Amino acid sequence: MADFIIDNGVVIDDIDGVVEGIARLSGMSMPDPLTIKRFVTNEKSTRFYIDDKCSCKMQPDRDTVYLWLDSGFTDYSGEPIMISLLNNRCGSYSGHYCGTMRSLANSIGNHYPHNKRNINKNMGMLKVKYENKISGRKHSHIYDEQEYLIKSSNAESGSSIMADIIKGLNINYEEPEVKEEEVIVEETQDNRPQSPEMSELEKEITIGLLYEQVKKWKDYSDKLLGIIEEFDTVDRVRMKELEEENAEYKRAMVEIRSHINDNLVEEKKEISDKSSGHDLLGQRGKILVLGECSLDEKIMNGISKKYGFERKDFVYEVDYDKVMNYAGRLSYGGRYSAIILGACPHKVNLLGDYNSFIEKCKNDENLPNAYDARTFSGELKVTKESYRRTLEVIIQDLKAKQVA
Known part of the structure; x- marks a missing residue:
């Protein structure tokens, strides 16, 4: 088991088991623990303090028994997957059990059977409170891990990927210099100025300049589209390859950990x-x-x-x-x-x-x-x-x- 610190006094004591559980419930590949940490610490209303009657508060008090962390992921039916941590009675929380709100509430009911009636009643209020609280989030849940990471990173940097690409090009265009024609205004007998009329030559020059400017804008937009297409084909393919390699490493680590645990049990239990x-x-x-x-x-x-x-x-x-x-x-x-x-x-x-x-x-x-x-x-x-x-x-x- 590996400890994973979410925050000061908030620890997941078996992060490998948690990511395996989330993958099993969501049907997705195993998420990166740092993605879970980013969601819990950056999004609004991701911590729910629960007592033995499944009553929920947004801040801990003396009756708090569990801390439920919203992992950001959902199961097949769209129910949020929570990570349940146990109050250590010294201001800190640790654990690794994960599941939907209903499955966690059932576990509390099994541990406190005399509270089952109150637990069932409070579950309805908890779901209503949850929906109200997450309405203020930038990202209500994580439906695609890579997409979430890109969007949340853009939000933190204060600019979009497109803005960063355009800024990095450092392309300056010189505006065409248009010489002003000296216009001679003929005065009428009442000395009021008359509006000058453009000659056919002047009209052709003006239209030509506008056409050149439009052509430059089109070339510029085509260049941007090419950069975007390259990013979409090359970088995303590489990201997919890295994701598959990372999944292989995680599966290997799970097998190694299981093998080590079995050997430790065998050595510990050698008795006469x-x-x-x-x-x-x-x-x-x-x-x-x-x-x-x-x-x-x-x-x-x-x-x-x-x-x-x-x-x-x-x-x-x-x-x-x-x-x-x-x-x-x-x-x-x-x-x-x-x-x-x-x-x-x-x-x-x-x-x-x-x-x-x-x-x-x-x-x-x-x-x-x-x-x-x-x-x-x-x-x-x-x-x-x-x-x-x-x-x-x-x-x-x-x-x-x-x-x-």
Whole structure:
């Protein structure tokens, strides 16, 4: 993960993950982080301070939990893609979770389930406030990154590309010198001056001079058009080539980073056979993975193997609809040593006196310890990172039980 500073006290702690997420949601190529920074810092109303009820303010206060940064990009349906940073309670914000306003609001609702009604109500007001605020921007969103960079650069320099090109030519044209003809005014008997009439020769000379001037202007405009055409064909082609090369470098960096992270996990998790995850469970113990997951079983088995577990150590119940009827079967959890919780329905059948399924898993004395698999943004979701962190905590607890 690479930190990327937007401003003093505003940090994206995984910029590679953010640009990948924006590319996935928008369907565009991965944007340059500096483009996101330019948009956030230069455009109006790009920072929204959010509390645990999804109420929005344009300035932080003591209730602020999140800072949403408008990335400038939109998803397929035109919804703005926001970057959610968490309040560190020391005047700074950091994070990397990105999504539409609705997806971020759902994550807040999962973290603060008792506020869901207020969150849904405030979402409507937030969208109205957002539309009003962005009406004063120079660029409401970024639909083409290169075009945005060119236009914003022109605005900062106070002149257009055309003006810069014309200024750089340094072409001066000498105006044709027209000698004034001495006009003799004949006076009438009442001494009033008469308007002179041009002779045919004078008319031909005047028309010829005007024609030469028009021809010079036409030659000048043709030269400008040639320069513009050269810029449009040569420079834009080169910019496209650089963009494709940059995308290749970014993809290579993502693969290298993923490879390094996997190797670090393997080195960190080299443990003796005696203290491996499988041996800590005992002969009959298993781990139940319960709730909707963003990973398939093959990936989860690969991750757990690095911690010394075996495939038979896990039972996966990841079908969201089947979890609705799982409370009754889970009433006696003697066969499990731990439960990993992903996204679960709030209300399920046979809950008894419990208000939610998660509350039952955590408080029923007949069940083993339950562990939330939460992302860095607080969303209850089984991802690679949240699954690794949860397995580490389970191993630590199992070791502590053996010592006791």
